[in-house]
Amino acid sequence: MYNVKTIKGLLLAGLIGTSGILTGCGGGGGASTPSYWSIDVRADAQTLPINIAGEAPYIGGRYTTTLYVEVKDSGGRPIPGGDIGCSYMGGLDTGALYYLDGDPDHETKKTIDGVEYTIPNAYRAVTLSTNAGLATFHFHASEVAGPATVRCSVTDAGNAVRSDEVTIQVGGAPSGKVSQVVFDASSPNYLFVQGYNGPTQIQLQASVVDEAGQPIVNIPAGANNVQLRIVPDPASLADDGASLRGVNASGQPVAGTSIHVRSINGQAQFTLVSGNAAGTILVEALSDRADNDVGNGVTEGIYNHVAISAVTSAPSQTSTGTPLAIDTTSLPAAVANIPYATLLEATGGAAPYTWSLVASSTLPTGLSLSPSGVISGLPFGGTSGTYNFVVQVRDAQGTTLQKGIPMSYTAPGPVSTAPSVVTSSLAKAKVGVSYITVVAATGGTPPYGWTQTGLPAGLTMNSSGVISGTPTAACVPVAPLPTCEVALTVTSGGLYTTRLVVLQVDP
Numbered sequence: 363m364y365n366v367k368t369i370k371g372l373l374l375a376g377l378i379g380t381s382g383i384l385t386g387c388g389g390g391g392g393a394s395t396p397s398y399w400s401i402d403v404r405a406d407a408q409t410l411p412i413n414i415a416g417e418a419p420y421i422g423g424r425y426t427t428t429l430y431v432e433v434k435d436s437g438g439r440p441i442p443g444g445d446i447g448c449s450y451m452g453g454l455d456t457g458a459l460y461y462l463d464g465d466p467d468h469e470t471k472k473t474i475d476g477v478e479y480t481i482p483n484a485y486r487a488v489t490l491s492t493n494a495g496l497a498t499f500h501f502h503a504s505e506v507a508g509p510a511t512v513r514c515s516v517t518d519a520g521n522a523v524r525s526d527e528v529t530i531q532v533g534g535a536p537s538g539k540v541s542q543v544v545f546d547a548s549s550p551n552y553l554f555v556q557g558y559n560g561p562t563q564i565q566l567q568a569s570v571v572d573e574a575g576q577p578i579v580n581i582p583a584g585a586n587n588v589q590l591r592i593v594p595d596p597a598s599l600a601d602d603g604a605s606l607r608g609v610n611a612s613g614q615p616v617a618g619t620s621i622h623v624r625s626i627n628g629q630a631q632f633t634l635v636s637g638n639a640a641g642t643i644l645v646e647a648l649s650d651r652a653d654n655d656v657g658n659g660v661t662e663g664i665y666n667h668v669a670i671s672a673v674t675s676a677p678s679q680t681s682t683g684t685p686l687a688i689d690t691t692s693l694p695a696a697v698a699n700i701p702y703a704t705l706l707e708a709t710g711g712a713a714p715y716t717w718s719l720v721a722s723s724t725l726p727t728g729l730s731l732s733p734s735g736v737i738s739g740l741p742f743g744g745t746s747g748t749y750n751f752v753v754q755v756r757d758a759q760g761t762t763l764q765k766g767i768p769m770s771y772t773a774p775g776p777v778s779t780a781p782s783v784v785t786s787s788l789a790k791a792k793v794g795v796s797y798i799t800v801v802a803a804t805g806g807t808p809p810y811g812w813t814q815t816g817l818p819a820g821l822t823m824n825s826s827g828v829i830s831g832t833p834t835a836a837c838v839p840v841a842p843l844p845t846c847e848v849a850l851t852v853t854s855g856g857l858y859t860t861r862l863v864v865l866q867v868d869p
Contacts, residue, residue, distance in 0.1 A: 398436040399518035401446070403526040405429045410503040412533040412574055419460050419482060419502035426460075427530060431490060431497045431514045440495020441516075448499060448514040449487035454532060456504035458484035459512070490514075507533030507576045537572045538580040540649045543588075544569040545668040551734075552671040552714045553636045556603070563607075564670060568630040568647040577628020578654060585655040586611045586622035588630040589800055591789045593644040593667070594866065595705060597689070600672045601644070603637025620789030620799040622656055636672045640713070642735060643670050644705045648802065656800050659826025661809055663784060663802040667703045669734035671714035686711030686757050688765040695770040696726055696741045699805065701784050706735040706767075711757035720764055723751035726771040746773040781806030781854040783861035788848065791833050792868045797821060798830040806854030816848040818867055827852075836867045 407427040419426045431448065433441045450459060460482050461468040470481050490497035501512060513527035546567045554560030568588055570578045581587045590608065592601050607617045608631065611624035623630050634645060645668050652661035689707040696702045708715045717735040725731065726749055729739040735755075749771055754764045784802040791797045801823075803810045812827040820834035837846030846867065851860040 398520065398522075399441055399444070399516060399524055400434050400436070401514060401516050401524045401526045402432045402434075403429060403448075403512070403514045403528045405501070405528050405530055407530075408528065409531045410501075410533075412507050413503045413505050414575070416505070419458075419462065419500060421462055421500065423502075425503040426462075427501050429499055429501060429512065429528065431492070431499075433492050433495050433516050440492070442492055442494055444492045444495075444516050446490040446492060446497055446514055446516045447487065448490060448512060451511040451513045451527060453509040453511050453529070454504070454506055456506045457510050457532060458502055458504075459486065459488050460484060460500040460502055461488060462500050501530055503530075503532045505575070507536060507574055533574055533576070536574065536576050538578065538654075539572055540570055540578055540587075540651045540654065540664045541573045542571050542575075543647045543649055543664055543666040544571065545645075545647065545666060547668065547670070550714075552673050553634065555636050555640050555672050555674050556638050558674050560673075560676065563633050563635045565631065565633055566645070566668065566670075568625070568632070568666070570625050570628050570630060570649050578625065578649075579627060581624060581654045584611050586624050586657050587649055587654045588623050588625055589620065589648040589656040589660075590623065590630075590632055591620035591646050591648075591799065592634075593646050593703065593705075594787045594790065594864070595642075595644060595707075597707060598641045598643075598705075599639035600637060600641025602639060604643050604672070605635045605637075606632055606645070607635060608632035618789065618795070618797070620797075622798060622800075634670055640672050640674050641709075642705055642707060642715075643672060644668075644703070644736065645670065646703065648800075652808065657828065659810075659812070659824070659828055660800050660802040663701070663804070665701065665703075665802075667732075667736045667738050669705055669732070669736050673713045675712075684710040686755065686761050686763050688753070688755055688763055690765075690767060693737065693767060693769045695772065696729065697772045698741050698743070698774040700782050701738075701740050701804065702729060703736060703738040703786075706731075706737065706753060706755070708735070708755045708757075708763075711761050712759045714758060716756045718754050718756075720752035720754050723753070725749060725751060726769070741771060742774070744771065744773050746771060779806055779855055780857035780859055781810055781852045782859050783850050783852050783863075785850065785861075785863060787863050788829070788865040790866045790868060791818070791821070793833050793836060796830075796832050798828070801827040801829065801850055801852075803827070803852040803854075803859075806852075806857060808854065811853040813851045813853070814848055816846055816865075818846060818865070833867050836869065837865070 405427050413425040433444050511529045515525040548565040553564045606621050608623040610616050648665040650660045651664050687710045716733050726741040727744050728741040749769045752766045756762045781803045782805045814823045818833050818837040821831040823829045847862050848865050
């Protein structure tokens with residue numbers, strides 16, 4: 363009897379008809395060895411976890427599966443000694459095939475710190491020789507999720523190529539929802555102030571990934587899934603005149619202190635251009651976990667911050683000529699379950715600066731200090747009070763300085779379902795220039811409803827929290843800056859919260 367795969371192959375080869383198997387031809391009508399072969403490929407495990415540990419392949423490993431290739435003739439007898447070629451056909455761009463047979467030709471020896479290690483070679487294609495009609499090799503998962511298809515082929519005695527393939531799924535199905543935004547910057551990670559004969563822009567990327575660290579690719583057609591903005595800092599002049607540049611979902615170039623862009627394979631690329639003053643520029647990236655679209659309002663914001671130094675001289679060459687100093691003396695108060703972000707400021711020495719917490723110093727739970735000087739996160743739990751911690755800054759020439767800084771923290775109160783306004787400030791606007799930004803909330807029960815009072819003429823906000831339009835006039839100033847205060851109100855489940863934020867409208 364023949365299995366379905368064998369019969370299908372015989373029909374395609376023209377070697378079987380209604381009268382049965384054609385085992386030979388010629389004068390005597392005697393039977394000869396069938397020339398048709400069948401090939402079958404299977405895997406011990408057709409689903410593997412993502413190799414987040416970077417573990418090497420080994421037989422029986424949790425990220426490694428064994429593949430078996432079996433070759434038989436049309437009579438079901440194994441074919442010994444046949445050469446089989448197996449190759450990676452598609453799906454994942456990462457992941458590899460391995461022999462793991464102990465053959466020195468399939469291994470590489472490396473010496474690390476005086477110790478010699480044997481490392482199995484990775485291949486995109488392998489050649490096997492069957493032993494009693496059976497051969498084995500191995501597939502090893504990488505840190506990328508997706509399907510990997512492997513095909514094996516053999517040429518039978520009739521010079522016909524017979525193939526079979528198997529697909530191995532690395533990781534489960536992606537959630538498609540944003541879980542983290544991560545910044546990457548080109549090197550060097552600083553830019554020059556305008557007019558100082560150096561690069562005045564820096565390329566950055568905001569990686570948008572799900573819970574498994576896989577890039578977000580299922581973005582609604584025509585939607586922008588990342589909002590980028592320069593966070594205003596009243597204590598610094600570096601953000602004055604600085605701007606962001608990128609390309610939106612329509613393929614149009616966009617520029618300003620707040621822009622919307624669309625990521626490509628999880629990477630949203632944009633450019634930061636310096637202003638006319640040295641210092642540190644804080645950039646925020648915001649995405650919406652709810653629907654991967656920031657253009658229709660943000661229901662469940664996922665965000666991150668990066669700080670970029672604007673300098674007047676190359677850090678590795680000269681310093682400013684003034685001693686290194688930490689200018690920050692106090693920090694904005696932190697409140698439990700409300701996203702927090704602020705920037706530490708340093709001057710003098712040789713920028714850029716690298717920040718760290720001195721041992722034994724602690725921030726409220728949920729907050730952390732990045733090397734670029736950004737304190738951010740979602741504080742939670744703990745007790746109310748003043749947290750005194752010590753920070754250290756190191757400049758480009760290795761000079762270090764430490765300083766104690768206090769932070770007031772309000773711990774969670776009674777359980778409340780009222781939403782909170784996350785947005786603490788709005789990107790600058792300019793009279794006669796198109797403007798768009800989106801506000802965000804947390805807590806309560808989404809979706810949220812939004813209203814406002816105080817926007818200047820020409821700007822409006824819809825119920826989803828999108829502020830857009832073209833300012834036609836400046837608003838009543840709040841000394842000493844030409845700004846106006848805008849009251850943002852978010853509503854959820856009959857409860858609401860109002861927060862005053864500052865909007866600067868330049869002439």
